[in-house]
Amino acid sequence: MGKAARREARERLKQQRLKEQQKAKRNRVLLVVGAAVVVVALVVAVGYFVLMRDRGGGEVELPPQALQTDGSVVLAEDGASAPVLEIYADYQCPACKQFETATGSAIQEMAAKGEVIVHYRPVSIFALRGEPLGSNSLRGGAAARAAADAGKFVEYNDVLFENQPAEGDPGFSPDELKQWGEDVGIDDPAFAERVDAESEVADRFAQDYAPELLEKAQGELGADSINTMPVTDLIAWGDENGVDSSFLDDTYVLEILESTGAVNQRYDGENAFAGTPSVYLNGAKMGNEMYSASSLRSAVAEAEPGEPQSTPAEDAEDGGDGEGAGGDAGASPSTSPSADAKE
Amino acid sequence: MNTGPTEQNTASGRPDGEAAAATGPEDAAAPPWKARWAAAQPWVTLVCRVALAGILGFAAYTKLPPALSIQSVEAYQLFPAGVAEFIGITLPLLEFALALLLLLGLATRYVAAATGLLMLAFIAGIASAWARGLNIDCGCFGTGGAVAPGETAYGVDIARDIGFVVLAGIVMLWPRSPLSLDRLAGLYR
Numbered sequence: 001m002g003k004a005a006r007r008e009a010r011e012r013l014k015q016q017r018l019k020e021q022q023k024a025k026r027n028r029v030l031l032v033v034g035a036a037v038v039v040v041a042l043v044v045a046v047g048y049f050v051l052m053r054d055r056g057g058g059e060v061e062l063p064p065q066a067l068q069t070d071g072s073v074v075l076a077e078d079g080a081s082a083p084v085l086e087i088y089a090d091y092q093c094p095a096c097k098q099f100e101t102a103t104g105s106a107i108q109e110m111a112a113k114g115e116v117i118v119h120y121r122p123v124s125i126f127a128l129r130g131e132p133l134g135s136n137s138l139r140g141g142a143a144a145r146a147a148a149d150a151g152k153f154v155e156y157n158d159v160l161f162e163n164q165p166a167e168g169d170p171g172f173s174p175d176e177l178k179q180w181g182e183d184v185g186i187d188d189p190a191f192a193e194r195v196d197a198e199s200e201v202a203d204r205f206a207q208d209y210a211p212e213l214l215e216k217a218q219g220e221l222g223a224d225s226i227n228t229m230p231v232t233d234l235i236a237w238g239d240e241n242g243v244d245s246s247f248l249d250d251t252y253v254l255e256i257l258e259s260t261g262a263v264n265q266r267y268d269g270e271n272a273f274a275g276t277p278s279v280y281l282n283g284a285k286m287g288n289e290m291y292s293a294s295s296l297r298s299a300v301a302e303a304e305p306g307e308p309q310s311t312p313a314e315d316a317e318d319g320g321d322g323e324g325a326g327g328d329a330g331a332s333p334s335t336s337p338s339a340d341a342k343e
Numbered sequence: 344m345n346t347g348p349t350e351q352n353t354a355s356g357r358p359d360g361e362a363a364a365a366t367g368p369e370d371a372a373a374p375p376w377k378a379r380w381a382a383a384q385p386w387v388t389l390v391c392r393v394a395l396a397g398i399l400g401f402a403a404y405t406k407l408p409p410a411l412s413i414q415s416v417e418a419y420q421l422f423p424a425g426v427a428e429f430i431g432i433t434l435p436l437l438e439f440a441l442a443l444l445l446l447l448g449l450a451t452r453y454v455a456a457a458t459g460l461l462m463l464a465f466i467a468g469i470a471s472a473w474a475r476g477l478n479i480d481c482g483c484f485g486t487g488g489a490v491a492p493g494e495t496a497y498g499v500d501i502a503r504d505i506g507f508v509v510l511a512g513i514v515m516l517w518p519r520s521p522l523s524l525d526r527l528a529g530l531y532r
Contacts, residue, residue, distance in 0.1 A: 025530070028528050028529050028530050029450075029530065031528060032449055032450040032453075032524070032525055032528050032530060033450045033453050035449055035450065036444050036449050036450035036453065036454055039440060039443065039444055039449065040437065040440040040441070040444070043436055043439060043440035043443065044433055044436045044437060044440060047433075047435075047436035047439070048432060048433060048436060051407075051408070051409050051432055051436075052432070054408070055409070055410075094414055094417055094418075094488070095414050095488060098410040098411070098413055098414045099410060101410065102408060102409070102410035103410075166420075166424075167489075288408070288411060288486070291408045291410035291411055292407075292408035292410070295408075
């Protein structure tokens with residue numbers, strides 16, 4: 001009896017000790033898991049704050065923006081001596097939107113301080129991709145060019161990227177494009193007219209012209225040479241082979257396509273243009289560091305002053321009426337203003 | 344950190360005693376391969392831990408700046424824009440945090456489990472992109488986004504991620520390893 005009781009007591013003690021050990025172990029696990037959760041929360045929270053600060057940037061008072069004869073736009077303080085940052089972007093390209101979101105306001109801020117000369121060069125790499133990708137891209141690009149006539153290119157550029165349609169979705173409808181024009185303060189009725197006219201051209205290009213051209217070229221040139229051919233060369237080939245492109249004459253759609261063809265000729269070797277967004281600092285192509293506002297800032301800070309490789313539309317006109325392109329486009333019917341961009 | 348007293352208490356013999364009592368007789372009777380595994384296991388786990396930490400750390404580093412990472416997430420077309428942006432920014436940070444914890448050996452078993460789950464989520468994402476016929480780079484390391492048809496590598500990506508799940512599984516099942524903070528806290532000794 002006494003023996004049994006002692007054994008029972010020993011057993012109970014053992015059980016209790018085991019339970020205590022288990023409890024202690026559970027506490028240790030809770031401790032390390034708790035510490036790990038705190039580490040994760042700290043790293044993510046601090047990292048998020050740091051990364052968002054890099055992406056942020058407030059509204060800035062924009063420096064003057066000057067339309068160039070090739071339809072591009074230079075944003076710079078008057079007489080700024082600074083490196084030239086060339087931005088080639090397609091309004092339908094998601095990576096371009098990411099670039100714009102991450103660095104757009106930092107770039108504008110640098111331009112406002114006279115630290116950089118920004119050269120916006122819209123292109124359309126999606127032009128031949130049919131509906132809706134190709135037509136969205138061309139409608140957006142042509143509308144931005146029309147906004148440049150009103151002196152509001154940079155503002156409009158930002159709005160287009162903000163409202164970029166998802167890849168493969170229809171978007172950039174003429175009504176939206178006109179509304180956004182009003183939103184950024186374009187009140188010239190010529191803008192709305194131009195947007196409507198250009199949108200029709202863009203849709204015709206994407207729906208009828210491009211498929212016909214591609215089908216014909218596919219048979220005679222082969223898919224490989226089509227893919228490597230600048231779009232303007234392909235259009236010229238079409239004209240010689242019975243695919244008439246005259247509906248593009250004097251349109252901003254054609255101007256966007258010409259800009260796209262021109263960049264292929266402008267750069268080669270390691271600087272060769274290969275898709276958007278492409279950003280060149282004084283003619284040297286930037287790598288992935290361009291997606292971070294802080295590394296972009298330091299790259300610009302280290303670069304030498306440069307000159308934009310284009311001619312301001314105002315200089316080319318001789319007339320030189322104060323506001324330049326703005327007043328000119330307003331007074332003209334929808335086909336004439338781009339004529340000066342051809343030379 | 345305020346783990347000082349706990350370390351002292353827990354490091355003072357009890358777990359050791361427990362371990363010795365539990366493994367002592369077993370070791371004597373165990374077949375040689377079992378003894379060899381018992382000796383090698385902590386080092387195997389250490390190698391897996393450090394390898395996983397390196398992989399996660401590298402994955403996090405190559406995803407930055409977040410503009411690239413957001414693009415990779417958007418390419419999967421699984422989330423609305425705002426959610427994709429949030430994931431694109433926080434995912435590299437989460438990967439970095441897990442890498443740090445694996446390297447430190449803190450809450451090893453649970454961090455390994457979380458890493459394994461993350462890899463399974465990646466596998467599910469890649470498989471869904473594959474099934475939907477998207478042409479994207481998985482964005483696992485560095486730039487994702489669209490690629491030309493025929494340039495996708497979903498099979499290789501999934502196989503590689505399965506390998507990472509195996510690494511995480513080893514660490515999760517055998518969390519005992521040298522050079523870990525868990526040991527200071529008296530765990531997995």
